[in-house]
Amino acid sequence: MRILYHLPLSAECRKVRLALMEKRIPFEPKLERVWDRREEFLELNPAGTVPVFQDENGLSIAESSAICEYLDEAYPDPSLFGRTLAERAEVRRLVAWFDLKFGAEVTKNLIYERHFKRQLGHGNPDAANIRAGYANLKPHLDYIGWLAETRAWLGGTHISLADFAAAAHLSVLDYANDVDWKYNPAATEWYQRIKSRPAFRPLLAERVSGLNPPAHYDDLDF
Amino acid sequence: MRILYHLPLSAECRKVRLALMEKRIPFEPKLERVWDRREEFLELNPAGTVPVFQDENGLSIAESSAICEYLDEAYPDPSLFGRTLAERAEVRRLVAWFDLKFGAEVTKNLIYERHFKRQLGHGNPDAANIRAGYANLKPHLDYIGWLAETRAWLGGTHISLADFAAAAHLSVLDYANDVDWKYNPAATEWYQRIKSRPAFRPLLAERVSGLNPPAHYDDLDF
Structure with missing residues (x-):
């Protein structure tokens, strides 16, 4: 059986789960409390981070970008990167945009600060970082709205890993009730479309112990 | 003509330059002072970061990971990712290791802190971050030494983007005289090997205005 070691509030893990579901590749998600630094897990990934994917051929792959490239090479249909060189370059630029830029400017400030920092022994949440996270979310929602109105x-013309990367970050923020869905209607309309896909259902049904999502979280007509 | 917008002390830019040189793809490097936020450049990459690569077909590509994947798809010989799925997964894991983990723990603390922070208007260098950068470099050199002794x-068995990503970060640090080459002989021996490749020569010949490298920087028998 294929295994994905993950954490429910990790956006990179959600991106990989959405890619697996969209490609209809069956797998078993396994919760990995990375702060325990389990020795068998560190052998799979010396960085000690999730996601780590183990395929049924025994190959185990660390780092979400390596996993997604692997999935598209090993299970090419449907492609999540697009067909032409130009499409693939644009999808990869946007995946890096969401995982690195959106991740550092928004998700890290809002989710890591409040939900992972203490558990990882990195100290207390910093109120200035949380304020910065909320402020940074707005121009990012505007950019998503602009992309959604333009394409x-x-x-581009097809659903791709760019959508799943963006939706992965937003769905983690939405679980923590951090997104004002009235702010940019075009971004909200795009998120409603991607949230309605079958690939999204397992994420919406999952609950994190000790943290309940807002009522609209699993509502497709929020 | 192909153009690479770059900064000489950016490790991600050096990684792309090494990939282009190793593939013998002629290009013109153009210095992009990203802190000027030039409008024509922001149209190429709204993130405002280097590297950005413009191919002779007119396609322009932002984000170093997107550029390297593009180069391997558009100019597949020699491949910098390896042939089998397992090799490619391992190369991509290590590229992410160096660009993200080594980058955040070492390069950002030593190079961004002292050479980019003021210019970007982000304040003064933080002595604690610089100390952390030097401390973090040691376990990373040990990991490189361990990989170099094992493979x-x-x-793996072939030179790959994993080597060029690691060498890109180390060469930036070496330009600033931040690497103690006596610390891990296996890491040093590997760096001597990769530094001797023709692809490395243009990097070693380049000088950054206002900052001279140590005498050993362009010496192949340092």
């Missing part, structure tokens, strides 16, 4: 999907 | 090249 069929964020990366 | 022919860092990613």
Whole structure:
């Protein structure tokens, strides 16, 4: 059986889960409390981070970008990167945009600060970082809204990993009730579309112990 | 003509330059002072970061990971990712290791702190971050040494983007005289090997205005 070691509030893990579901690749998600620094897990990934994917051929792959490239090479249909070189370059630019830029400017300030920092022994949440996270979210929602108005999907004419990367970050923030869905209607309309896909259902049904999502979290007509 | 917008002390830019040189793809490097936020450049990459690569077909590509994947798809010979799925997964894991983990723990603390922070208007260098950068470099050199002793090249039996990503970060640090080459002989021997490749020569010949490298920087028998 394929295994994905993950944490429910990790956006990179959600991106990989959405990619697996969209490609209809069956797998078993396994919760990995990375702060325990389990020795068998560190052998799979010396960085000690999730996600780590183990395929049924025994190959185990660390780092969400390596996993997604692997999935598209090993299970090419449907492609999540697009067909032409130009499409693939644009999808990869946007995946890096969401995982690195959105991740550092928004998700890290809001989710890591309040939900992972203490557990990882990195100290107390910093109120200035949390304020910065909320402030940074607005121009990012505007950019998503602009992309959604300009193109069929964020990366171009087809749904791609760019949509799943963006939706992964937003769905983690939405679980923590951090997104004002009235702020940018075009971004909200795009998120409603991607949230309605079958690939999204397992994420919406999952609950994190000790933290309940807002009522609209699993509502497709929020 | 192909153009690479770059900064000489950016490790991600050096990684792309090494990939282009190793593939013998002619290009013109153009210095981009990202802190000027030039409008024409922001149109190429709204993130405002280097590297950005413009191919002779007119396609322009932002984000170093997107550029390297593009180069391997558009100019596949020699491959910098390896041939089998397992090799490619390991190379991509290590590229992410160096660009993200080594980058955040070492390069950002030593190079960004002292050479980019003021210019970007982000305040003064923080002595605690610089100390952390030097401390973090040691376990990373140990990991590189361990990989170099266990395998022919860092990613496996062939030279790959894993070597160029690692060497890109180390060469930036070496330009600033931040690396103690006596610390891990296996890491030093691997760096001597990769530094001797023709792809490395243009980097070693380049000088940054206002900052001279140590005498050993362009010496192949340092």
